Amino acid sequence: MKRYTKTGLAAAALTALPTLALAQDAAPSFDEIGPYIMTTLLFCMAGFLVFFMAAGFAMLEGGLVRSKNVTMQMTKNIALYSFAAIMYWLIGFNLMYPGDGWMVAGWVGPFFSTTVLDPVGVAAADAALDYASIGSDFFFQLVFVAATASIVSGALAERIKLWPFLIFVILLTGVMYPISGSWQWGGGWLSEAGFSDFAGSTVVHSVGGWAALAGAIVLGPRLGKYSKDGKVNPMPGSNLALATLGTFILWLGWFGFNGGSQLAMGTVGDVSDVSRIFANTNMAAAAGAVTALILTQVVYKKPDLTMVLNGALAGLVSITAEPLAPSLFGALWIGAIGGVIVVFTVPLLDKLKIDDVVGAIPVHLFAGIWGTIAVIFYGEASLGTQLMGIIAYGVFTFVGSLILWFILKAVMGIRVSEEAEINGLDKAELGMEAYPEFSKG
Numbered sequence: 514m515k516r517y518t519k520t521g522l523a524a525a526a527l528t529a530l531p532t533l534a535l536a537q538d539a540a541p542s543f544d545e546i547g548p549y550i551m552t553t554l555l556f557c558m559a560g561f562l563v564f565f566m567a568a569g570f571a572m573l574e575g576g577l578v579r580s581k582n583v584t585m586q587m588t589k590n591i592a593l594y595s596f597a598a599i600m601y602w603l604i605g606f607n608l609m610y611p612g613d614g615w616m617v618a619g620w621v622g623p624f625f626s627t628t629v630l631d632p633v634g635v636a637a638a639d640a641a642l643d644y645a646s647i648g649s650d651f652f653f654q655l656v657f658v659a660a661t662a663s664i665v666s667g668a669l670a671e672r673i674k675l676w677p678f679l680i681f682v683i684l685l686t687g688v689m690y691p692i693s694g695s696w697q698w699g700g701g702w703l704s705e706a707g708f709s710d711f712a713g714s715t716v717v718h719s720v721g722g723w724a725a726l727a728g729a730i731v732l733g734p735r736l737g738k739y740s741k742d743g744k745v746n747p748m749p750g751s752n753l754a755l756a757t758l759g760t761f762i763l764w765l766g767w768f769g770f771n772g773g774s775q776l777a778m779g780t781v782g783d784v785s786d787v788s789r790i791f792a793n794t795n796m797a798a799a800a801g802a803v804t805a806l807i808l809t810q811v812v813y814k815k816p817d818l819t820m821v822l823n824g825a826l827a828g829l830v831s832i833t834a835e836p837l838a839p840s841l842f843g844a845l846w847i848g849a850i851g852g853v854i855v856v857f858t859v860p861l862l863d864k865l866k867i868d869d870v871v872g873a874i875p876v877h878l879f880a881g882i883w884g885t886i887a888v889i890f891y892g893e894a895s896l897g898t899q900l901m902g903i904i905a906y907g908v909f910t911f912v913g914s915l916i917l918w919f920i921l922k923a924v925m926g927i928r929v930s931e932e933a934e935i936n937g938l939d940k941a942e943l944g945m946e947a948y949p950e951f952s953k954g
Contacts, residue, residue, distance in 0.1 A: 541642075545642060546642060547779055548642070548777070548778075548779025548780070549642040549643075549644070549645060549646075549779070551778040551779045551783075552644065552645040552649075552776070552777050552778050552779055553645040553646045553649045554649075554778065555645075555772075555773055555775070555776075555777070555778040555787070556645055556646075556649035556650055556652065556653040556773060557649050557652070557653075558769065558773075559653060559768075559769035559770070559772055559773025559774075560649070560652045560653040560655075560656050560769065560773065561769065562765065562766045562767075562768055562769025562770070562773075563653070563656035563657065563660065563766050563769045563770050563773070564656045564659075564766075565762060565765065565766045565769075566656070566660055566663075566762065566763050566766030566767070566770070567590060567591075567594045567656075567659055567660075567663065568759075568762055569759045569760070569761075569762030569763035569764075569765075569766055570590055570660070570663035570664075570666070570667065570759065570763065571586065571587055571590035571591070571663075571759070572755050572756070572758050572759030572762060573667065573755075573756050573759030573760060573763065573822070573871060574586040574590065574666060574667040574670060574759070574870075574871055575587060575751075575752065575755050575756075575759070575947070576750050576751065576752040576753055576754065576755030576756025576757070576758075576759060577667070577670075577750035577751075577756050577819065577870060577871045578670045578671055578750060578751060578870060578871075579671065579748060579749075579750065579751050579937070580751035580752075580937075580946075580947065580948050580951065581936070581937025581938070581939055581940070581946070582670060582671045582937055582938045582939060583751060583752075583939065583946075583947035583948070584938075584939040584943055584945055584946060584947045585670075585671075585675065585938040585939055585942055585943060586666065586667075586670055587947070588675065588943060589666045589675065589678060589679075590663060590666060592675075592679055592682075593659065593662045593663060593666060593679065593682045593686075594659045594662075594663075596662075596679060596682055596683050596686065597655070597658050597659040597662055597682065597686040598655055598659070600683055600686045600687030601628075601651075601654070601655045601658050601686060601687070601691070602627060602628045602651075602655075603625065603627055603687065604624060604625055604626075604627075604687040604688060604691065605655075605658060605686060605687050605688075605690070605691040606628045606651055606654060606655070606691070607622060607623055607626035607627070607628060608621075608622040608623065608624060608626070608688070608691040608692060608695065609622065609654070609690075609691035609692075609694045609695045609698065609699050610622070610654070610695065610698070610699045611623055611626075611695060611699060614626065619696070619700075619701045619702035619705065620692075620695075620696070620701060620702060621692055621695070622691070622692075622695050622699065628647075628651050629647070630647050630648045630651070631646050631647050631648055653773055657713065657717055657770075658686045658690050658691070658694075659686070660717060660721070660770075661685065661686070661690050661717050661718075661720055661721040661724075662682045662685055662686055662721070663721070664718065664721025664722060664724070664725055664873050664877045665678075665681070665682070665685070665721055665724050665725045665728060665873075666678070667725075667869075667870060667871035667873045668725035668726075668728065668729055668869045668870060668871065668873040668874055669725065669728045669729060669732055669870070670870040670871065671735050671748075671870055671934070671938065672732060672733075672735050672736075672928055672929060672934050672938075673728075673732055673927055673928060673929070674925075674926065674927055674928065674929055674942065675938075675942050675943075676925070677921045677922075677925055677926070677927040678927070680921060681724075681728070681914075681917055681918065681921060684917060685724055685914070689720075689724075689909075689910060689913055689914070690720060692909075693716070693720060693905075693906055693909050693910060694716055696905070697710055697715075697716050697902070698716060703901075703902050703905065706898055706901065706902075707893070707894055707895070707898045708894065708898050708899065708901065708902035709834070709835070709888050709892050709893070709894035709898075709899070710834050710885060710888070710902065711771070711774055711833070711834055711835050711836060711837060711888075712770055712771045712774035712833045712834070712836060713770075713774070713833055713834075714830055714831065714833040714834035714880075714881045714882075714884035714885045715834065715881055715882070715884075715885045715902060715903055715906050716906070717833075718830045718833065718876075718877040718878070718880075718881035718884075719877065719878050719881035719882060719885070719903070719906055719907070719910075720906060720910050721873070721877050721878075722873065722874050722876075722877040722878025722879070722881055723878060723906070723907055723910035723911040723914060724910055724911075724914040725869070725873050725874055725877070725878070726867070726874050726878060726911065727910075727911050727914035727915040727918055728914065728918050729867050729868060729869055729874070730867065730915070731915065731918040731919060731922060731927070732918070732927060732928055733868070733928070734866055734867070734868030735748065735868055735870075735934065736931060736934050736935065738868050739863070739866050739868075745860075745863045748870075750819070751948075753818055753819070756818075756819070756822060757818070757822060760822040760825055760826060763826060763829070764795075764798050764825060764826075764829065767794055767798070767829045767833075768791050768794060768795075770833065771790050771791075771793075771794045771832070771833055771836040772787045772790045772791055772794070774790075774836075775787050775790060775837070786837055789837060790836045790837050792841060792844075793832055793836045793837070793839055793841065793843075793844035794829065794832055794833075794836050794844075796832075796841050796844040796845050796848065797828040797829060797831060797832035797836075797844045797845070797847055797848025797851070798825045798826075798828045798829045798832075798848060799825070799828070799845075799848070800828050800844070800845040800846070800847075800848035800849040800851075800852065801824040801825050801826070801827045801828020801829070801831070801848040801849065801851045801852035801855070802821050802822075802824045802825035802828065802852065803824075803849075803852070804824055804828075804848075804849040804850075804851075804852030804853055804856075805817075805820045805821045805823065805824025805825075805827075805852040805855055805856055806820075806821045806824070808820075808852070808853065808856045809821070809856060812856065819872070820855060820856055820859070823855045823859070823871075823872040823875065823876050824851070824852035824855050824856070825852075826855075826876045826880075827848075827851035827852055827854055827855040827875065827876045827879075827880035828847075828848030828849070828851040828852055828880075829848070829851075830851060830876055830877055830880040830881050830884055831847050831848055831850065831851035831854075831880045831881075831883055831884035831887065832844055832847050832848055832851075832884060833881075833884055834881075834884040834885045834887065834888050835884075835887065835888045835891050835892055838891035838892055839890075839891050843890070843891060847884065847887050850883060850887075851880040851883060851884070854875060854879050854880050854883055855872065855875045855876060855879075855880065858874075858875040858879045859872055859875050862874060862875065882903055885899055885902065885903055886899055886900070886903075929941060929942065
């Protein structure tokens with residue numbers, strides 16, 4: 514180890530002063546780089562939370578399907594997230610955020626323009642300090658598209674083949690979702706028209722709901738779900754504790770879903786807005802759960818846990834279109850109406866013989882529509898503009914999904930055989946069971 518005298522240290526310090534001064538002059542201040550750093554951090558942290566929603570969807574679905582189909586739901590959920598991640602890199606991100614690269618201005622961006630991340634070790638002088646790192650932005654947007662695909666997974670559970678479902682996911686996450694998403698969040702025609710959807714009640718949730726509805730219609734209900742006399746035969750899930758855990762995970766993830774959609778954390782105002790979004794998001798979920806609890810007690814004479822769980826989720830979907838502007842009371846009544854929607858639309862679907870295993874269509878489609886309309890009470894958007902956006906997303910996604918499902922049905926079949934459905938998809942499609950020690954056969 515080298516030793517220095519006091520005189521030597523003083524001389525070294527004096528020699529270094531000009532260099533230090535130049536380095537200090539060249540270094541950007543925190544006022545310049547702070548917003549970039551903090552917004553990048555917001556995207557990373559919020560992205561982690563939204564990613565964890567993949568686990569929430571898996572647990573919710575695993576708890577609400579019968580034990581003979583649990584492994585299939587776990588397989589679908591990890592596979593759909595992985596395919597979504599690859600497709601969003603390959604096609605989706607730049608298709609959804611084309612900048613000046615529109616193929617059809619305001620409607621369709623460039624295809625197969627793969628995402629390129631920031632250079633390794635990029636210097637502050639070389640970074641676009643007006644926003645955030647490309648990597649964080651890409652990751653944050655990616656986890657949203659995976660949530661859209663998860664909505665479809667739960668609705669079509671217990672009777673759909675694995676590979677046709679995953680082919681649909683590839684097309685949904687790589688093409689359909691990014692195109693429609695670009696209309697609003699990519700600066701497309703709906704954004705120009707004044708449509709408002711802060712974090713995705715329509716852009717994410719109703720898109721997943723419309724795709725699920727189309728699939729449920731083409732696929733048909735599970736065997737024995739509806740009797741010829743119109744009676745609905747309940748098919749209880751395998752593990753309501755698991756479903757409850759999944760709901761709490763989704764609730765947690767939603768703080769990232771809505772809070773991260775502030776898209777900035779570089780000022781006191783931005784940070785305050787993010788915290789306000791957290792509080793409103795939480796209030797809407799609580800109101801949806803309590804409303805569903807009370808309504809099921811009144812209507813069915815006993816509380817229904819699955820309705821309460823979906824009530825909380827419907828409250829979350831409802832507040833997603835505008836989680837910033839309302840007061841806490843505003844978030845409460847918006848979420849409460851979401852809970853009402855779930856309690857009354859679940860039996861409505863059964864009357865129409867549309868079999869939605871986990872209640873994804875009432876939660877994500879119907880509550881998503883309500884949340885998008887509710888924006889008019891707190892934002893500058895008009896009812897006409899909001900309805901136009903809802904209809905545009907509905908027509909594009911429902912019709913497009915319907916066509917894809919019919920093509921898949923004709924080309925390779927989308928439904929398992931009756932024998933496979935009776936025995937369970939775990940055995941028939943995968944050859945393994947989630948609970949083998951409890952198997953009857």
